Amino acid sequence: MTDVIIVGGGPVGLLLACELKLGGAEPLVLEAATGEERRTRSLGLRSLNARSVQSLALRGLAAPVAEAQWAMLGELRGERREPAGADVVALMVEVLEKGMVRGHFAGLPLLDESGSAEYLMLRQDRLEAILAERAAAMGVRILAGSEVTDVVQEESCVVATLADGRTVRGSYLVGCDGGRSVVRKRSGFAFEGTPPTMTGRTAVAELADPEALSSSLRSPGGLVNLSLVPGEIATIEFDGGPDERDAPMTAAELQASIRRVTGLDVVVDRLVTGIRYSDNTRHAETYVKGRVLLAGDAAHVHSPIGGQGLNLGLQDAVGLGWRLALVARGLAPAGLLDGYTAERHPVAARVLRNTKAQVALMRPGAQVDALREVLSEALNLPETREHFAGMADGTETNYAPGSPDPRVGRFAPAVEVRVPGVEGTRTLATSLEDGRGLVVDLSDGAGSPGDGLEAVAAGHRDRVRIARAAVPAGTGVLLVRPDGYVAWTGERDGLGDALTTWFGPPAAQ
Secondary structure (H helix, E strand, O other): OOOOOOOOOOHHHHHHHHHHHHOOOOOEEEOOOOOOHHHHHOOOOOEHHHHHHHHHHHHHOOOHHHHHHHHHHHHHHOOOOOOOOOHHHHHHHHHHOOEEEEEEOOOEEEEEOOOOOEEEEHHHHHHHHHHHHHHOOOOOEEEEOOOEEEEEEOOOOOOEEEOOOOOEEEEEEEEOOOOOOOHHHHHOOOOOEOOOOEEEEEEEEEOOHHHHHEEEEEEOOOEEOOOOOOEEEEEEOOOOOOOOOOOOOOOOHHHHHHHHHHOOOOOOOEEEEEEEEEOEEEEEOOEEEOOOOEEEEOOEEEEOOOOHHHHEEEEEEHHHHHHHHHHHOOOOOOHHHHHHHHHHHHHHHHHHHHHHHHHHHHHHOHHHHHHHHHHHHHHOHHHHHHHHHHHHHOOOOOOOOOOOOOOOOOOOOOEEEOOOOOOOOOEEEOOOOOOOOEEEEEEOOOOOOOHHHHOHHHHOOEEEEEEEEOOOOOEEEEEEEEOOEEEEEEEEEHHHHHHHHHHHHOOOO
């Protein structure tokens, strides 16, 4: 029996597997798709916002993802169209290369004029390849072609039944199997929300006259987008949602959609593959039911406008991984998992709300045009722009709103620290690469932690490391979780209780 079964080997499932393995648990990834099936779901480009980039950087993954992005852009550079006046994709690439992108809100750019924005963009299959390579290097077992058809909780484990009749047992099971999650359905999670109002189509196709079409967010019947990837075309129509999600798309269907959206007599000569999607918006009531948990689209679905879905799922993975590893190993009580829903559910609710607002702002019509102009003016105000940018790039996330110390619940501040046994200084974020938490003495810039700090944390040294601020950064102690968020601040005499709360009881000495 494995510690944790992960159903779904997309980016969320793979990152979760890496986090669990780093935390000392044994995950098993069951992925239904193989080969070309995985490529089909990778149509279009995926955006990684600032918080996702920062989270990947904790594990040394941001650099290979950035390399993959620049390699992709290098491959496409010769294929790129000259920027046309309405070609928002070309504009996006230009500001991406300048380090200005923080995302967009209904197509209204959210830019950082300093050129220091953290934002990456690449195809999902390339991101999956990077995460799968890391998982394999860590010894994670990944079984492709393993479709899960049923999930049953027993007293001490969860049983997953595969399409071929085999069963697999795990102490815990996490559904990372997408919006139509078998895990969610078979485990009885409530999944309420709002029905679709739009139909999106993304396809790889050949046009009789490729120059006849350019990207536009404000076409008469919706929007059309020519991807950076040659041959990829997307349309969105606000028609109440697709009648059929799974039937093969045809060239005639895509051609008719383009014509309705743009009013142009575009001819589609050939369609290679295509998918449909909508703005169906639903949210699981809880992410934890006994030994079964949800992450990513299995827990929440919404419109893809704004590019927040992948990022939301990746943050689920890093928020859950360290908790579940501790619980699965018996180092912390199962109650630690309650914090997963408590923290991540409000974050997803905000994303679902803002994606519905973005769909409304994409609809054709004079009233919406006027509303977009008003919002555009508001986004020129620094405070408003920062609010929307923080919402889009995840940097506004706060897991402890109302805390007396504003650092608690926020991503770790940029403090340089000295870690015993490590030469030189490091940032807090780069001190978390081994998956353990960090206890930081803020009060003194020299020597090693004293005044009993080592003794207080001794029973948790398998779960945390001790560090000291390289330069005094206030007083007291900072406790940073493995996912980079500050769990607690206070004086040394409160550290023992904080460690037990966040990392379980101390080990016997």
